[in-house]
Amino acid sequence: MSVPQVRRAVAALRGHAGRVNCVRWVRRRDGVALKVFSHRLLEFKLCEIFSCVQLVKSIPLKGHTEAVFAVDAVCQSDEPDFNVLIASAASDSTVRIWSRHGSEGNIFLMLGITYWLNKNDEFFIQFQKVLILPGHEDWIRGVEWAVCGEDLFLASCAQDCLIRIWKVCTKLKQLPETEDDSIKLKENIFTVKDADTSYAVSLESVLAGHENWVYAVHWQPSFSKDGSIQQPMRILSASMDKTVIIWEPDKESGVWLEQVRVGEVGGNTLGFFDCQFSPDGSMIIAHAFHGALHLWKQATINKKEWTPEVVISGHFNSVEDVKWDPEGEFVISVGFDQTTRLFAPWKRKEETEVTWHEIARPQVHGYDLRCLAMIGRFEFVSGADEKVLRVFRAPKNFIENFSNQSSDLPEGATVPALGLSNKAVFEGDMAVQPDEDEESFNTISNQYPEIYFQPLILTEPPPEDHLLQNTLWPEIQKLYGHGYEIFCVACNNSNTLLASACKASKKEHAAIILWSTSSWKKLQSLSFHNLTVTQLAFSPDDSFLLAVSRDRNWSLVVGSCEFKKFFTCCAYTDKNTAVHSRIIWSCDWTPDSKYFITGSRDKKVIIWGQCDLSVITEGNGLDSIKPCSTVLDAGDSVTAVGISRVLTPDGRYIVAVGLESGKIILYTWKQSGKEPTLADWTTGVEIDNSQSHALAVKRLCWRHHAGRAGHNDENSSKWLQLASCGADHCVKIFNVNRFAL
Known part of the structure; x- marks a missing residue:
């Protein structure tokens, strides 16, 4: 199998509003991947199906009353109109079976895992407990079946640090009788009544090599050779001891031995949660406790040498x-x-x-x-x-x-x-x-x-x-001075001054502290707000510092040399002049430092300023800064705003607005006269759901120059780039054609 060197995310499957606990590929018996299943957490109790080709949500399976934590499926037909059987397990202590028949069939919940209905008939399936396999001494974390010829093998792993392999064969194929004084494996026998067949289950091997909980065990995928499906006798295991091990039986003795061990050295992690083989067994991917994927590839010559490979990485929390x-x-x-x-x-x-x-x-x-x-x-x-x-x-x-x-x-x-x-x-x-x-x-x-x-x-x-x-x-x-957890920080454009603020429920704790970046000394403390300052922004010309707060107000600070203080408050809103009625989450400046923007939980976006902010000095701007735009209703709580430093060809400001729903909307704005008019805002682009964030947008930041990072564009002035981050754990880079706005 040829593997492309460039590995990147090709799509984001949106639909879940809670944490996804498990994903599974469903493959036809000829190896063609058909569907991917995932399921969400607790309050939604859903299992959803996504089409692998179209990448669109297809069918939610409702029924569980608690969080779904495990799901698996098997394709029962190789026909285009495939039949699939799905099993899901949840914290409601139930296992539910689902079935689909034909392209026009519907999925029906097998109530109490006893029966399902289709268009023509009623089928009854009865599940009965036939056997308990004792042995593990702690929680069992993973089980997986494998078919080798006419025999079944079951691998299990647990928090007792052990892996157990069980062999299931028909009673006629049980191990030959041995002498009475010799050691023989104990067999557990069960019978399938309808099939009138007995099966013998025996312990094939116990694998001890991990030094901590074993969280996952998987067989190498089966492959086709000369038209026949074969299952390689090869197992992959992942453990909290920070290692992943490949196990194989010795060709001569049949004893299962450790063949390859890979994993982490150092770091602050706690080990691996899951692992998988690639279809041909030449690569291993593992999911670590700290949210990262690890990928190793087998060397071409020395088959026991595995080297780390580049893989998609990123944050694993907001x-x-x-x-x-x-x-x-x-x-x-x-x-x-x-x-x-x-x-x-x-x-x-x-x-x-x-x-x-x-x-x-x-x-x-x-x-x-x-x-x-x-x-x-x-x-x-x-x-x-x-x-x-x-x-x-x-x-x-x-x-x-x-x-x-x-x-x-x-x-x-x-x-x-x-x-x-x-x-x-x-x-x-x-x-x-x-x-x-x-x-x-x-x-x-x-x-x-x-x-x-x-x-x-x-x-x-x-x-x-x-x-x-x-x-x-x-x-x-290290900079000490705040009394509570740091909440926001900003640096001026000349890199000489730092401003920071912390969480606060009182005015004395909501102070903004100014620091020198040359001496790292505290220069000044500014107390204007009554609650947490949520964002700070210096104007591009470094004349002003803007602060927005949970107290629903903003404050504007201007530099002053007369009083031997760096900054003094020159304008602010209060309960009489405030326009926002909820928390102001975000703010930004226009590139010419004439206007600034605020975005709030009240769904409002407002641009503020006056004809010339440069005339603002201490004490004369309290009433002169007013809204310069109509109030933009974004339709949802505004959590982030950002203004590009590059304008549209016709001289309009480009404004990005991020919402609590995860959407990002691009607007353009230009003051059309002394008074705000309805025509001053123009909607440019609303980023498609498949590309936007799944949860709240936390910050928006435009690249300061035209062009795309990493590209040598002949027409670089055409493109702008917008970086965004969100509560869905994602950092996204958007290419924006400014001529199309």
């Missing part, structure tokens, strides 16, 4: 903030999965397509991360559910890989065990081979290799194990 670097070559995002991730476009020499990949994981934290701000191209500050702001600077290894530059920087970073700070690693600290230094074991890197940095030379995007360990950025500063 993504709270995303920012472009000033040059527009990559984006950095933070989320509730406690990681900071850097994504960049990648174009292979032999490929024409540009794909985006995670190329660094600068921060792996112990708290949920909520916000970040870029301080120049290779430096950023992040805020988390702690009272501290942390500043990170790109290491030499990242800069050399990214831009072939070299400077007096650390090679990389490592995070100590149980630590929250990334420690810089310099060239002299890195591990050396024992034959180069007899005392090499005395170095930290050799005593604790599982947590230490090794430099990379990236010729392709890094695999997951390198992302976990070798792409951290050193932490250069």
Whole structure:
């Protein structure tokens, strides 16, 4: 099987509103994939079918009263109008069977797993418990059948760290009788009444090799040879001990042995939840506890050598903030999965397509991360559910890989065990081979290799194990001063000033703190709001700082040198002048610093300003800033807004609005006169459901320049790029044709 080198997401199947617990491919017996099944959590209690070809929702299967946690299916026919049998299991302590017959047939729930109906007749299926297979001493986490010739094999795995293989054969084919004084396997016999056939079940083998709970066990898929279906005697297992093992029986003795062991070294993960073979058994993919996919490929010559491969990666919890670097070559995002991730476009020499990949994981934290701000191209500050702001600077290894530059920087970073700070690693600290230094074991890197940095030379995007360990950025500063969890942070465009705010229920805690990026000292504390400041934004010319808050108001701060203070409040709304009636979640500036925009839970989007904001000074702007646009009703709670720094060809501002439903809508706006008119807003594009977020949009950020990152467009002025992040764990990059708006 030829596998394409470019691996990317080709579609998003939307429909579930809760966490998806399981997916299964349904294959015809000739190996053609027909459908993919998934099921959602708790309140919806649904199993849904998606067409593999059309990628559209087909049929929801309703019936379970609690969360569905397992589903499987078998195709009973190779005909185009396939018959499929589905089994689902849920927390309501029931297993339900579903069946479909023919293209015009309907799916009927087998009530109490006893019967189903079709158009012509009524069929009764009775399930009876015939046997219990004891042996495991803790929760059983996975079971899977395999057919080998005329025999059935059942593999099971459990939290007792063991894998058990059971053999099921007809009674006529049971093992030959042995002498009385010899050891023989105990057989459990059961009979199928209707078929009048007896079966013998015996324990084939017990596999002990994992050191922690075994969460999944799978047989290598069957393949066709000379027209016959054959099942390879090969098992794959995944464990919380951070390893995945391939097991095979020895050709001479028949004893099952460990053949290949792959997995993680280091990192802050807890192991693997699931694993799968590729159809031809040449690749292994595993799903880790921390949400990542790991992929290994078998070497062509040495079949026991497996190497990590590039795979799709990303956040595994809500993504709270995303920012472009000033040059527009990559984006950095933070989320509730406690990681900071850097994504960049990648174009292979032999490929024409540009794909985006995670190329660094600068921060792996112990708290949920909520916000970040870029301080120049290779430096950023992040805020988390702690009272501290942390500043990170790109290491030499990242800069050399990214831009072939070299400077007096650390090679990389490592995070100590149980630590929250990334420690810089310099060239002299890195591990050396024992034959180069007899005392090499005395170095930290050799005593604790599982947590230490090794430099990379990236010729392709890094695999997951390198992302976990070798792409951290050193932490250069901590900023203390807030009394509660950090909620938002912003940096001015000259990279000299930082503003931050934390969660607050009182005015004294809702203060905005200003920091110097040269000395990292606290410069000023500004108290205007009564509740949490939800977003901060400096104007492009650095003259103003805008803050929006849970108290439904915004405040505008202007720079002042006369009073030896950096900023002083010049305008704000209060209960008498406020237009928004709910939390203001987001704000942004127009590129000329003349206007700013606010978006609120009350579904309103408003652009504010006056003829010339440059005349605003301390105390004279309290009543001069008013709405410059009609109130835009977005139709849903507005959770994010962003204004492009590049205008449409006819000089209109391009505004992106993100909603709580996950939708993103592009508008254009231009002040048509002194008073707002209904014609000032124009709807440009509403991003299709298949491309938008499945849950609330958390942040929208436009690339500062025209053009597409990673492309050498002849007509670069045609394209803009918009980065978005959402509660659905996704970071998305949209290409926007500004001539089409």
